[in-house]
Amino acid sequence: MKLFLIYFVLGFFSSTPGKSSCPGRYKSVSYQLGSKRKESCYFVSTEYIRWEDAGYFCARNHNGYLAEFASLPEWEAFKTFISNIANRTKDKLWDGQHAWIGGSRVWKWNTSGEILDPLLSNGFPKDDLYGLTINVHSKKMVPQKLTSLVCPGHPTIHSYVCESDERVERETENQGSEKLAGNNSESRQEVQQLQEEAVALTSSLERTEGLLREREQIILSLERELEASRKTTTLPSTTEATTSLEQPPKPQEQATDFLISNVTFAIKESDYEGDAENGEAKSNVVEAGGLSWRMSMRGSIFPRILVHAEGGRGAPSPWTLTAQSLTVKVLRKGGEGGTPYTLRLEGATFSSEKGVLGMLSGWSWIGLTNPSNRFLDPQGTLHLEVSFEEAAMSPSPPPQRPTLWEAEATLQLRNVTSSLRDLGELIFSPSIHVGGKEWRVWVGRGFSDGYSFRLLCNPEERSTWSLKVDFTITLLSAEGGGGNLEKKMEGEEVRGGSPWTSWLFIPDSSIGRFLTGDNLSVAVKIRVHH
Numbered sequence: 001m002k003l004f005l006i007y008f009v010l011g012f013f014s015s016t017p018g019k020s021s022c023p024g025r026y027k028s029v030s031y032q033l034g035s036k037r038k039e040s041c042y043f044v045s046t047e048y049i050r051w052e053d054a055g056y057f058c059a060r061n062h063n064g065y066l067a068e069f070a071s072l073p074e075w076e077a078f079k080t081f082i083s084n085i086a087n088r089t090k091d092k093l094w095d096g097q098h099a100w101i102g103g104s105r106v107w108k109w110n111t112s113g114e115i116l117d118p119l120l121s122n123g124f125p126k127d128d129l130y131g132l133t134i135n136v137h138s139k140k141m142v143p144q145k146l147t148s149l150v151c152p153g154h155p156t157i158h159s160y161v162c163e164s165d166e167r168v169e170r171e172t173e174n175q176g177s178e179k180l181a182g183n184n185s186e187s188r189q190e191v192q193q194l195q196e197e198a199v200a201l202t203s204s205l206e207r208t209e210g211l212l213r214e215r216e217q218i219i220l221s222l223e224r225e226l227e228a229s230r231k232t233t234t235l236p237s238t239t240e241a242t243t244s245l246e247q248p249p250k251p252q253e254q255a256t257d258f259l260i261s262n263v264t265f266a267i268k269e270s271d272y273e274g275d276a277e278n279g280e281a282k283s284n285v286v287e288a289g290g291l292s293w294r295m296s297m298r299g300s301i302f303p304r305i306l307v308h309a310e311g312g313r314g315a316p317s318p319w320t321l322t323a324q325s326l327t328v329k330v331l332r333k334g335g336e337g338g339t340p341y342t343l344r345l346e347g348a349t350f351s352s353e354k355g356v357l358g359m360l361s362g363w364s365w366i367g368l369t370n371p372s373n374r375f376l377d378p379q380g381t382l383h384l385e386v387s388f389e390e391a392a393m394s395p396s397p398p399p400q401r402p403t404l405w406e407a408e409a410t411l412q413l414r415n416v417t418s419s420l421r422d423l424g425e426l427i428f429s430p431s432i433h434v435g436g437k438e439w440r441v442w443v444g445r446g447f448s449d450g451y452s453f454r455l456l457c458n459p460e461e462r463s464t465w466s467l468k469v470d471f472t473i474t475l476l477s478a479e480g481g482g483g484n485l486e487k488k489m490e491g492e493e494v495r496g497g498s499p500w501t502s503w504l505f506i507p508d509s510s511i512g513r514f515l516t517g518d519n520l521s522v523a524v525k526i527r528v529h530h
Contacts, residue, residue: 023063023166031077040074041164042067042081044099046092048498050301051131051146053276054100054160055110064164066102067134068109072117079139090136092492092502093159098142100160103132133158155364157301260289262387264331267297269369269380276300277497278462281365283384289393290314291321291350295328295384300365304459305343306358307386309350316395318352324390325414326357330368331385333377340385341375344419345440346412347430348388351398358460360500362424362444407434408525410476411441415518417511420445428456435467435528442500450507453487453522457499466495468529473504475514476521483513491529 022028022041030039043062058064069075093099102110107121115121120141124130130143144156265283272281276299283295292312298304305328311319326348329340343359350357361368368375368382375382411429419427426444433439437458443451453473458465470490477483487504494501506514514520 023168029077029081031073043162046159048094048157050155051100058162062162064162065111067161067163068102098133098158100158265295265384267382303361304358309355318397320351320394320398323348323388327387329385331383332374334374345428356460401433403436406527410523434526441522452503452505454503455501470527472525474523478516
């Protein structure tokens with residue numbers, strides 16, 4: 001003990017701190033510029049946002065700005081940095097390939113205002129409809145249109161790369177030596193004091209060991225007395241004892257069929273209040289089936305479409321409403337009308353304890369309220385229709401679920417290809433509860449040539465939260481024989497602002513081998529870190 005304490009103190013006073021470095025999660029990249037050695041600090045965020053918001057997020061969340069490159073040597077050093085980031089980080093990018101950097105418009109860097117080197121911008125389009133990305137695999141700059149080509153009505157979103165000029169100053173070797181020389185006397189005194197304390201501690205430990213030995217003897221004596229008592233006392237069997245303490249069984253509350261016609265809500269474009277991330281627009285309230293219903297849309301980039309229910313006149317207390325599925329249609333009331341935009345959630349449950357269910361919209365708020373997409377009526381109002389399949393009402397609260405940190409399940413998705421005809425339409429599976437959260441698989445036609453599958457976690461929750469999860473999504477082949485398709489990730493971060501995981505993509509040409517009729521099965525394994 002004494003030797004350990006002495007070595008610890010001497011090691012502490014002889015350590016040599018490093019020089020200045022990048023702050024927080026930023027990584028240092030050095031390069032030669034003329035006769036000088038330069039350093040830049042970069043951080044790759046896997047959040048998904050518009051190019052217009054990326055600079056703001058770098059400044060607000062990471063005390064930096066979108067990455068830009070004032071010289072070709074810096075650009076070459078950055079390419080080396082990008083090629084060395086972990087594959088797991090690359091997989092978390094929105095499309096697994098691109099991240100926003102700081103060039104746009106007529107190809108100037110945002111923060112410095114300097115024009116891009118012509119060797120970098122040669123061949124770039126000459127208009128202001130583009131933002132600049134880095135392809136993390138090819139290490140090339142790629143202009144991206146700010147309005148998505150594959151999701152009509154959506155802005156293009158990607159992850160982003162921040163840069164920081166801040167440096168964390170640490171003591172240099174000389175400063176450390178000066179401190180060591182100046183404090184030699186104090187160090188010797190502290191070492192001597194620690195030696196004396198170590199001797200006192202050793203004596204105290206010896207006394208404690210003696211007390212523990214006495215305690216062990218007392219416990220052994222009590223155990224012998226208890227064993228002797230058991231031999232002379234007859235106890236009822238476990239079954240008999242349990243039966244005598246049981247309470248009479250409570251009558252089971254029966255669910256009754258819940259008949260409710262389609263309910264239509266109106267949300268005005270002018271009712272949206274707040275910023276792009278947390279703003280919200282609310283509908284009117286409709287009384288139906290003994291409950292009070294309303295809808296809301298929260299956020300403008302990937303809005304949460306929320307259905308709210310509260311106990312109304314004639315509703316039992318407590319109450320639970322379950323349905324095989326809940327369908328939301330955004331009707332086209334503008335221009336010549338057209339086919340509604342549809343979302344479907346399987347395994348819906350509302351209750352007096354949790355009266356809201358949420359889904360993500362494949363259309364942004366900007367797209368839904370753009371008159372050219374014909375969702376808005378002439379008065380600037382969206383109309384949403386909600387319907388239930390096989391609904392039932394029970395005068396009891398929902399069953400209490402224990403908090404599991406790891407679980408797996410096979411989930412069924414019905415009428416996949418017939419329901420997902422248009423871009424942005426989505427189906428959400430029944431839920432699985434892990435880590436105190438509600439997880440669903442969602443599938444949508446995010447691209448014109450295939451289907452994407454992700455996990456969605458608690459889209460209704462408004463509070464700030466973040467967790468890390470290991471997960472596997474497996475599409476089960478309808479033919480068997482090991483023809484499954486799997487996506488597996490470890491330690492992926494999911495947060496309130498983007499409550500979804502990276503995706504598993506399958507092209508149109510391959511979806512047939514997973515379908516039985518028009519249904520498919522998805523096996524999921526989820527482990528939440530805690």
